[in-house]
Structure formats: structure tokens, C-alpha cells
Amino acid sequence: MKSFSFEQPATVQAAAASLATHADAKFIAGGTNLLDLMKLEIEAPTHLIDINRLGLDQIETTDDGGVRIGAMVRNSDLAAHSRIRIDYAVLSRALLSGASGQLRNKATTGGNLLQRTRCYYFYDTARPCNKRVAGSGCSAVAGFNRMHAILGASDQCIAVHPSDMAVAMRLLDAEVETINGSGVRRVIPIAEFHRLPATTPHLETNLRRDEMITGVKLPAPLPGRQTYRKVRDRASYAFALISVAAVIDASGERAQSARIALGGVAHKPWRVESAELGLSGATINVKSIDAVTDQLLAGARAYSDNDFKLALVRRTVHAAVAEILKNSPQWK
Amino acid sequence: MISNLNIIDEGAEFFEISRRNMLKVSAAMFSAPLAERVMSASPPAPSGVRSRDLTQPARTHPPVMLPVALNVNGRQFDVRIDSRTTLLDALRETLAMKGSKKGCDHGQCGACTVLLGGRRINACLTLAVMHDGEPITTIEGLSNGNPLHPMQAAFLKHDGFQCGYCTPGQICSAIGMLDEAQRGVPSHVTENLSVAAVPLTQQEIRERMSGNLCRCSAYPNIVAAIGDAAGVSP
Numbered sequence: 001m002k003s004f005s006f007e008q009p010a011t012v013q014a015a016a017a018s019l020a021t022h023a024d025a026k027f028i029a030g031g032t033n034l035l036d037l038m039k040l041e042i043e044a045p046t047h048l049i050d051i052n053r054l055g056l057d058q059i060e061t062t063d064d065g066g067v068r069i070g071a072m073v074r075n076s077d078l079a080a081h082s083r084i085r086i087d088y089a090v091l092s093r094a095l096l097s098g099a100s101g102q103l104r105n106k107a108t109t110g111g112n113l114l115q116r117t118r119c120y121y122f123y124d125t126a127r128p129c130n131k132r133v134a135g136s137g138c139s140a141v142a143g144f145n146r147m148h149a150i151l152g153a154s155d156q157c158i159a160v161h162p163s164d165m166a167v168a169m170r171l172l173d174a175e176v177e178t179i180n181g182s183g184v185r186r187v188i189p190i191a192e193f194h195r196l197p198a199t200t201p202h203l204e205t206n207l208r209r210d211e212m213i214t215g216v217k218l219p220a221p222l223p224g225r226q227t228y229r230k231v232r233d234r235a236s237y238a239f240a241l242i243s244v245a246a247v248i249d250a251s252g253e254r255a256q257s258a259r260i261a262l263g264g265v266a267h268k269p270w271r272v273e274s275a276e277l278g279l280s281g282a283t284i285n286v287k288s289i290d291a292v293t294d295q296l297l298a299g300a301r302a303y304s305d306n307d308f309k310l311a312l313v314r315r316t317v318h319a320a321v322a323e324i325l326k327n328s329p330q331w332k
Numbered sequence: 333m334i335s336n337l338n339i340i341d342e343g344a345e346f347f348e349i350s351r352r353n354m355l356k357v358s359a360a361m362f363s364a365p366l367a368e369r370v371m372s373a374s375p376p377a378p379s380g381v382r383s384r385d386l387t388q389p390a391r392t393h394p395p396v397m398l399p400v401a402l403n404v405n406g407r408q409f410d411v412r413i414d415s416r417t418t419l420l421d422a423l424r425e426t427l428a429m430k431g432s433k434k435g436c437d438h439g440q441c442g443a444c445t446v447l448l449g450g451r452r453i454n455a456c457l458t459l460a461v462m463h464d465g466e467p468i469t470t471i472e473g474l475s476n477g478n479p480l481h482p483m484q485a486a487f488l489k490h491d492g493f494q495c496g497y498c499t500p501g502q503i504c505s506a507i508g509m510l511d512e513a514q515r516g517v518p519s520h521v522t523e524n525l526s527v528a529a530v531p532l533t534q535q536e537i538r539e540r541m542s543g544n545l546c547r548c549s550a551y552p553n554i555v556a557a558i559g560d561a562a563g564v565s566p
């Protein structure tokens with residue numbers, strides 16, 4: 001690990017100002033991703049700003065009936081919060097399917113969103129990786145790419161965003177709240193927060209260099225039932241091969257509305273709003289789900305070892321919908 | 333090699349003497365290769381810096397030494413340490429409390445699990461300087477050996493280990509886990525999220541303990557021990 005100076009500011013403003021004044025500074029929240037990478041010198045900040053003593057650890061109800069989640073709320077506390085469990089169950093489920101009990105006790109809301117989009121070649125410093133060393137090449141495109149993207153990738157990088165939480169937040173239309181060193185605040189819709197790799201795979205989000213995440217806002221709860229289905233190589237403590245977050249309001253004869261987001265398929269959580277229109281006001285059956293999945297997978301391309309993900313997405317979307325609609329007359 | 337065996341032996345320190353001698357034998361017979369593997373699981377050197385000794389900081393970045401008050405097992409230790417020191421290395425190397433183990437050093441195995449303000453965390457993925465004044469409990473702080481902490485006694489009763497290397501982490505994790513379950517924290521296998529009290533079944537224990545790997549695969553006995561300590565019928 002490269003050495004670094006260290007500070008523990010007491011206010012959000014001081015922390016943000018410090019980030020703006022130190023060239024190679026980074027915030028450290030739970031540290032579970034940053035230290036993992038600093039040990040390999042893949043991340044090498046020369047100054048660390050510990051944001052664990054700023055507060056930002058509350059979950060509050062907002063005026064419009066939604067919630068604001070402080071950036072430092074731990075993944076375990078967020079998953080266990082009564083409002084989240086009842087009104088945003090998909091988020092609780094996604095969080096509980098990620099990492100381990102110990103890691104969730106440390107991992108934070110802001111840190112989880114900002115964990116690096118990565119693959120095992122990114123960790124292997126003996127191998128080329130455009131994300132780690134610009135222009136060095138991507139070891140995964142022609143390498144072992146079982147975990148990799150099938151949507152939105154480029155020949156520069158085919159890594160997937162590893163977060164389960166972010167997939168649920170994408171489904172829920174969360175908004176990321178930030179502040180910069182001059183005190184200017186900004187709200188970034190989650191759809192615009194993470195980036196596709198294109199020709200700049202080292203840029204993973206649209207957060208600016210001098211910005212700090214202060215919290216995440218969720219709009220008022222959605223009607224209907226929610227689920228998060230994660231498919232992985234082990235039953236627990238493994239990253240997703242793919243995951244499906246879904247909410248369907250099928251209280252009447254037909255679906256009133258439906259949303260579907262995918263994890264493990266792209267450099268960011270994947271959602272195609274126009275595809276979901278095919279489910280609102282429609283009878284939900286195998287045919288209509290297949291049609292929606294076709295649109296979700298439009299333009300998909302697999303890289304050999306991950307060919308299976310195309311079929312796995314389709315089957316898991318069906319399984320998620322079936323789980324939501326079980327015991328309901330709509331499901332035929 | 334010798335030092336690896338010592339470390340394993342220390343892991344067994346909180347068990348009764350006969351057990352300890354037996355562990356020494358079994359460690360020597362079966363577990364040394366594991367220990368060697370575990371201890372040597374350091375990451376490969378980054379390609380661009382292979383010629384440099386990575387244990388030495390680069391000259392452009394001299395070490396930054398900082399004061400920190402570590403509050404471990406009810407005692408305060410005022411130390412000056414390199415900012416890079418993980419909590420795990422501070423416990424093991426600076427304070428010479430070698431009960432907490434280093435398996436992977438990357439948050440993947442749980443051997444380093446300690447309790448921070450009563451909550452279980454991986455000591456390898458946090459910095460000592462981040463925890464100035466915060467109460468930390470390690471395996472050494474659970475009991476003075478007589479009597480054992482109920483979780484230690486349950487591991488002994490159910491033979492919840494073989495080499496013992498993962499055991500301090502398993503025990504600290506299990507204690508933190510039971511507290512989570514008592515506070516109603518749900519898990520991936522909890523069927524109904526809308527009830528406040530989560531019944532702790534065998535399946536719940538297995539899922540909640542998945543952050544602690546056991547290379548000897550003592551899992552059935554570990555689950556039995558935790559279930560016993562938690563009052564779950566098998």
C-alpha cells in the first residue's frame with residue numbers, strides 16, 4: 001500500500017472542501033472496496049478523508065412520502081430498517097443478497113454505489129486492463145469472460161457493475177444527492193449516475209471529482225409487489241451472475257404497471273423503460289413477458305463464456321414475475 | 333513454518349489444556365499446509381513495480397505516523413502507527429494480540445472478524461486510525477478462560493473446529509450474528525420481511541454465517557454449536 005496522510009473532518013462541508021484542495025485525495029467510508037484495492041496499489045490515494053464521523057447516517061421520511069437515506073447508512077442498517085423492509089422490499093432483498101454480514105455492517109450507501117465496476121483481470125496487475133491502465137487492452141474480451149457483460153459493453157471493457165443495491169435503486173428511480181467543495185448541491189437521477197464504458201472505461205460514474213455523495217432519495221413507494229432474484233455460483237456470499245429486480249402492480253384484471261431492472265449484465269444497472277410499457281395495462285403471461293425480455297435484451301451480445309447469460313436473463317425474469325404473481329389470477 | 337504452527341496454537345489458547353495439546357498434534361499433522369497457504373496468500377506484486385521491495389514504502393511517499401487510542405477488550409492502548417495499518421495488523425502486530433487471524437486480508441474469509449461496538453466486522457478491511465477510542469472486542473476479550481464464553485463452550489462441546497484457524501473469527505462472528513438476529517435484522521433467507529422478530533433456524537444460521545469460511549469444513553459442527561448457544565433445536 002502506498003502511504004497517505006489521513007484526516008477525520010467533523011463536518012460535511014469540511015470533508016467536501018478537503019477533497020477539493022487535495023489532488024489525490026479520496027474519501028474512505030466503509031473501506032471495504034477502497035482498502036481492498038489500495039492493498040494491491042490499484043487505488044493509491046495520497047490523502048484519505050475519513051467520512052465516518054460526519055453523521056449522514058439517518059433514514060428520514062421526505063415530504064413526498066419517500067425516504068432520504070444518508071450516504072453513511074450501513075448496508076445492514078438500511079436492509080433492516082422497518083420502512084425499507086415494508087415499502088421498498090426489493091431494496092432490502094438486494095442488500096441482503098450482497099456480500100456477508102460483516103461486510104454489510106461496514107459498507108455504506110454511498111460507498112456501495114461507488115465501488116469500482118470491475119472484473120478479476122482488473123485485480124490481476126500482471127494482465128492488461130483498460131480500466132486500470134488506459135490503452136493497455138482488455139484481457140476479458142478474448143479471455144475467460146463468464147462473469148462479464150452482455151449489454152452496453154464496448155471492445156474497451158466488458159466488466160459489470162457488481163452492486164446489488166444499485167439495481168434495486170435503479171428500479172425505484174432513486175436520486176443521488178451530492179455536495180461539492182464550494183457547497184454547491186446537485187441531484188443526479190440514478191439512471192444517469194453510472195456510465196457505460198464506451199472509450200473511457202476508467203470513468204464509471206458522472207460524479208464530479210470534487211463531489212461527495214450526501215444521500216440517496218427514494219420517491220414515494222410504488223404500488224404492487226416487489227422482488228429481487230439473484231443467480232450466482234454459490235447460494236450465499238457471491239457476486240451475481242445476473243440478477244432481476246421487479247415490481248408489478250397487478251391488483252386488477254390486468255397489470256397496472258411493471259418495472260424490471262437487471263444486474264450482472266452491464267457496466268451499470270440495466271433498465272429499459274420503454275419495454276415496461278408493454279406490461280402496463282396488459283395481461284401478463286409467458287408471451288408478454290417474453291416480449292418485454294426481448295426488448296430488455298435488444299442489442300445484447302455475449303462473449304462465449306457468458307453465452308448462458310442470455311437464456312439465464314430470460315428465465316430469471318420469468319421466475320421473478322412468477323414469484324410476484326403467484327396465487328394471482330393474472331398469471332397464466 | 334514454526335511460526336505458522338505457533339499462530340495456530342494461539343488460536344486454540346482459549347480451550348482447555350487437553351484440547352490444546354490435541355490441537356497441536358492435529359495442527360502439525362494436517363493443518364500446516366493450510367496455514368502455509370493461508371499465510372502466503374498475499375497479492376501478486378503489481379507488474380510495474382516488481383523490482384521494488386513492496387514491504388518498503390516508495391521514497392516519494394514517506395510513512396505517515398499517527399497517534400491513535402485503541403480501546404481493545406476494555407483496555408486503552410495509546411500507540412503511534414503508520415496510517416496504512418489495518419485494524420487487524422494493529423491488533424496482531426502492534427498490540428501482539430494474535431487471536432484474530434489473517435486468512436485472505438481481503439474481506440473474503442472472515443478469519444479476522446472482531447466486534448466493533450458489538451457489531452461484527454472484518455478487521456482486515458478497515459484502518460486502525462479510523463477507530464480512535466471506539467470499543468473493539470476480540471476473541472481474547474470474550475473470557476479469561478474460566479468460565480468460557482457460552483459460544484466458546486458450545487464450539488468445544490460440538491467440536492466446531494479442526495485446525496482452529498478460522499475459529500476465533502467464527503466465534504466473534506457468531507456472537508455478532510446472534511445479536512443481529514435478536515435485534516430483528518433479517519437475512520437473505522428470511523421469508524417474511526414485514527415481521528419484526530426473525531426466528532433463528534439452522535438455515536438462517538448457515539446464511540448469516542456465510543462470511544466465515546472454514547478450510548477444514550467443520551460447518552455442520554459450527555452450525556450445531558451456534559444453534560446450541562442460541563437455543564435452536566437441531
Ligand SMILES: Cc1cc2nc3c(=O)[nH]c(=O)nc-3n(C[C@H](O)[C@H](O)[C@H](O)COP(=O)(O)OP(=O)(O)OC[C@H]3O[C@@H](n4cnc5c(N)ncnc54)[C@H](O)[C@@H]3O)c2cc1C
Pocket residue numbers: 026027028029030031032033034035036051071097098099100103106107108109110111112113114115162163164165211212213214237238239240438439440
Ligand atoms: C468479499 C466481498 C464480497 C462482496 N460481495 C458483494 C455482493 O455480493 N454484492 C454487492 O453488491 N457487493 C459486494 N461487495 C462489495 C461491497 O458491497 C462494497 O465493497 C461496499 O458496498 C463498498 O462500500 P464502502 O462504504 O465500504 O466503500 P469504500 O470502500 O469506503 O468506498 C468506495 C469508493 O467510494 C468512495 N466514496 C465512499 N463514500 C463516498 C461518498 N459519500 N461520497 C463520495 N465518494 C465516496 C470512496 O472514495 C471509494 O472510492 C463485496 C465486497 C467484498 C470485499
Ligand code: SF4
Pocket residue numbers: 117118119120121122128129130131132137138139140141156157158159201
Ligand atoms: S473487462 Fe474491463 S475491468 Fe475487466 S479486464 Fe477488460 S477493461 Fe479491465
Ligand code: FES
Pocket residue numbers: 433434435436437438439440441442443444445454455456457
Ligand atoms: S482476513 Fe480474510 S476476511 Fe479478513
Ligand code: FES
Pocket residue numbers: 492493494495496497498499545546547548549550
Ligand atoms: S477449523 Fe480449520 S479452517 Fe476452520
